[in-house]
Amino acid sequence: MVLRKSQDARNGIQVIARAAAVLRILKGSTGMSLGQIAERVGLPRSTVQRIVGALQTERLVVASSGGAGIRLGPELHALSEAARFSVVDVLRPLLQRLSSQTEETVDLSMLRDGKMVFIDQVPGSHRLRAVSAVGERFPLATTANGRACLALMDESEARSLIASEGSPALSKKVMAKIAQIRQQGLAFDEDEHTPGISAVGLGFVDLKGDRYAVSVPVPTSRFTQQREKVSAALRLLRQPIEEMLG
Numbered sequence: 001m002v003l004r005k006s007q008d009a010r011n012g013i014q015v016i017a018r019a020a021a022v023l024r025i026l027k028g029s030t031g032m033s034l035g036q037i038a039e040r041v042g043l044p045r046s047t048v049q050r051i052v053g054a055l056q057t058e059r060l061v062v063a064s065s066g067g068a069g070i071r072l073g074p075e076l077h078a079l080s081e082a083a084r085f086s087v088v089d090v091l092r093p094l095l096q097r098l099s100s101q102t103e104e105t106v107d108l109s110m111l112r113d114g115k116m117v118f119i120d121q122v123p124g125s126h127r128l129r130a131v132s133a134v135g136e137r138f139p140l141a142t143t144a145n146g147r148a149c150l151a152l153m154d155e156s157e158a159r160s161l162i163a164s165e166g167s168p169a170l171s172k173k174v175m176a177k178i179a180q181i182r183q184q185g186l187a188f189d190e191d192e193h194t195p196g197i198s199a200v201g202l203g204f205v206d207l208k209g210d211r212y213a214v215s216v217p218v219p220t221s222r223f224t225q226q227r228e229k230v231s232a233a234l235r236l237l238r239q240p241i242e243e244m245l246g
Contacts, residue, residue, distance in 0.1 A: 015051075018041070018043060018047070018051055019051050019054070019055060021041045021043075022037055022041060022048065022051050022052065022055065022061075023055070023060065023061070023072065023076065024209060025037055025040045025041055026061060026070065026071055026072050027072065027209065027210075028111055028114065028153070028157065028161070028211070029071060029072075029114075029157075030064065030071060030113065030114045030161075030164065031064035031069035031070060031071045032069045032070055032071070033069045033070070034048055034049055034052060034069075034070070036069070037052070037070065052070055055073075056073070058075060059073045059074055059075035059076075060072070060073050060075050060076045061073045061076075062074070071113075072113075087108075087110075087119075087206060087212065087245070088108065088119055088120045090244050090245065091108060091120070091214075091241065091244065092120065092122075094214075094237060094240055094241065094244070095108060095120065095121075095122045095214065096122050098122075098214070098216070098233055098234070098237060099122040099123070099124055099125075101233045102124070102216060102226065102229060102230050102233055103124055103125045103126055104124040104126065104130075104216050104217070104218050104226065104230060105121065105122065105123050105124040105130050105216065105217055106121070106122045106124075106214065106215075106216055107120070107121050107132065107145065107214070107215045107216075107217065108120040108121070108212065108213075108214055109138070109145045109212065109213050109215065110210060110211065110212045110213075111140075111146075111149045111210070111211040111212070111213075114140070114161055114164065115137040115138065115139065115140070116137065116138045116139070116140060116143060116145045116146045116149065116213065117135065117136075117137050118132055118133065118134050118135060118136050118137075118138070119134060119135075120134060121134055126219075126222075128219050128221075130197045130199075130217035130218060130219060132217070138193070139165050139193070140161055140162065140165060141161075141162045141165045141166055141170055141171075141174045142165075142166075142170075142174075142189065142192045142193040143189050143192075143193045143199065143201070143215075144187045144188055144189040144199035144200055144201030144213075144215045144217075145187070145199070145201040145203075145213035145214075145215040146187075146201075146213075147174065147177060147178065147181060147187035147188075147189070147201065148181065148186070148187035148201035148202055148203030148213040148215070149203045149211045149212075149213050150162065150174070150178055150181075151178045151181040151182050151187060151203055152203050152204075152205060152211050153211075155175075158175070158178060159171060159175060162174050162175065181203075185202070185235060185238070186200055186201065186202055186231055186234060186235065187200070187201040187202075187203065187213075188200055188201075189201070190220075190223070191220045191223075196219060196220050196221075197217050197218070197219060197220060198217070198218055198219075198220045198223040199215050199216060199217040199218065200215065200216050200218075200227070200230050200231055200234055201213045201214070201215035201216075201234075202214045202215070202234045202235075202237060202238060202241075204238070204241050204242070204245075206245050207245060214234065214237060214241070216230045216233075216234065218230065
């Protein structure tokens with residue numbers, strides 16, 4: 001009896017581990033087929049099909065519209081809300097300090113369903129300042145925060161997300177920038193997404209593996225004079241973020 005209970009416990013742990021692996025593979029994806037998931041997690045397609053079926057029953061994954069495959073479901077997003085808000089609460093003092101140092105608006109955003117979603121903001125003190133609404137969704141390829149998160153991914157994932165947003169020419173341009181971002185530690189949008197606004201972004205990952213970015217948007221008219229000041233302040237933010245998020 002004791003042996004049977006021990007075996008059941010091991011089987012249960014294995015099932016949870018496999019389900020978690022499937023969910024991690026789907027993170028940031030707009031849809032993957034069962035075959036693609038099976039290849040990425042290294043499991044038989046039949047096993048993945050059973051796991052995905054169970055996850056669908058709990059609405060942790062759903063079938064994408066238009067036949068794009070399986071993606072993360074609404075129940076998983078609902079379960080993660082409490083943790084997401086805690087990230088906002090933990091980092092708020094750092095955002096306020098950064099805004100005070102630079103006098104510019106500071107944004108916190110997270111990668112969700114292939115877009116950057118703004119989850120917090122500290123407005124700058126300049127009379128002319130850049131402001132976006134919390135909850136607004138921005139693309140990845142043409143924004144500083146999006147590029148900062150793309151630089152955290154492996155090549156294939158980044159290339160796939162970039163390709164979904166634009167032309168091959170854009171993909172080539174952004175992939176080249178990603179290499180620079182990894183070297184410099186910061187991403188830039190120089191009047192590329194919104195005319196008249198430039199930005200600097202710093203990407204990071206929390207303990208759950210979710211990708212975030214702190215970005216500082218600046219009116220392009222003063223970006224040249226602010227670029228080094230903002231960049232230096234953002235670089236100094238990396239260590240405190242890592243310490244506060246564990």
